[in-house]
Amino acid sequence: MSEARPKIITMPSRADRRRAKTVRATQAAIDSLPYNSGTWRIEGSMGLYIRCRAKTKSYLVQRKVNGRLVQRVLGTMTLAQARREAQKIWRDLKPAPPDGRVTLEAAWGQYLNEKNLAPKTQKLYREHLDRYLSDWKGRTLEDLGNSRADVRTRYHAIARHHGVATASSVYRTLRAVYRYAARVQTDLPPPPTVAVDIATPRPRDWALSDDELRSWWDAVERLRPMKRVMWLTLLLTGARAASVLYLRWNDVDLERGVIRFAVAKGGRSYSVAASRRLIDVLQRWKRQCPPTAEGWVFPSPVLEGQPITTVRDDKRGVVSAHHLRHTMRTRLAEAGATPDLARIALGHSLMADVSQRYITASLLVEATRPLMEAVAEAYARILSWEDKDLVGAE
DSSP: OOOOOOEEEOOOOHHHHHTOEEEOSSHHHHHTSOTTOEEEEETTSTTEEEEEOSSOEEEEEEEEETTEEEEEEEESOOHHHHHHHHHHHHHHHSOOOTTOOOBHHHHHHHHHHHSOOOHHHHHHHHHIIIIISGGGTTSBHHHHHTOHHHHHHHHHHHHHHHOHHHHHHHHHHHHHHHHHHHTTOTTSOSOGGGGSOOOOOOOOOOOOOHHHHHHHHHHHTTSOHHHHHHHHHHHHHOOOHHHHHTOBGGGEETTTTEEEESSOGGGOOEEEEOOHHHHHHHHHHHHHSOOOTTOBSSBOSSSTTOBOOOOOOGGGTOOOHHHHHHHHHHHHHHTTOOHHHHHHHHTOOOOSSHHHHTOOGGGGTGGGHHHHHHHHHHHHHHHTOTTOOSSOOO
């Protein structure tokens, strides 16, 4: 591929950037984008876009330099290739300071580009810099390393205005970025965050009680069938929201009662043993909403060829999906799950110690089935599901 020339284009308005369409940074999501759908921003990849024309899909990189937007077209390639090219171009488009010292903004961008972070994590870390440390972007790491008093004062200012949890999260990111840069810049001062006692966040106590589950189910029953089935899938698997949103029918084995979540935290995939009640719900849903060409279990009623994009129904009295994940972990403990089987059922990493690294999670999916069935039956008793149509009709 010949080297593309950068070209200067007019900077889009802030309103236009807010309205930009986004797509998840997975090859499956890219492949499912319809042709002739315009330009999409790729989540978690700084400045990387894909343009869908009538018959082609091509990548491009954009970065604002000295008040103007520089664009470089990459062409047609895989997402992995495009991300590698975009990382190089993103760094090259912004020159280093004249004295060769690295600014906080440059170090932050390098950290995000080179670390294997989930799109959601990249978005959070970028917000940490843009919202809470934006006036430090041009400061060099050396300057910050020698300014411990400034660093401590900023921590307490963020804690006072935005809460201790936010301040601690921002400073853990700052510490990680600084230490990562110091592996190469070995003459940097010690991390300035040593001047701060970064608070350890308290674990969230989010599991729902029996009464809270009943209130949750009352709200879910008022939703349309697609949302109802989606929330039931979240409840009966304990999966993260994105795992369920991007679920395809070819990852649902209704005969074996196994669901594979291709989208999971850390870029991993994992399988769960689906309870008989969940399989019955999904079978009914499949008959009611036959699969489209893209195969999404929960296709968007608005964006053709795309899955639904959100599970937020809090305005209707439905708590977040992560509450259900905490609830599943609690109910698994109630059913007698060992820590290892609970991790496998929830798709958690088995990396706590050497012994756990020897476990092959895929071979123990069936060992979790009695536990998943026990939790499903506990939910059925609490929510009085017997002889109820859980799906409903359109």
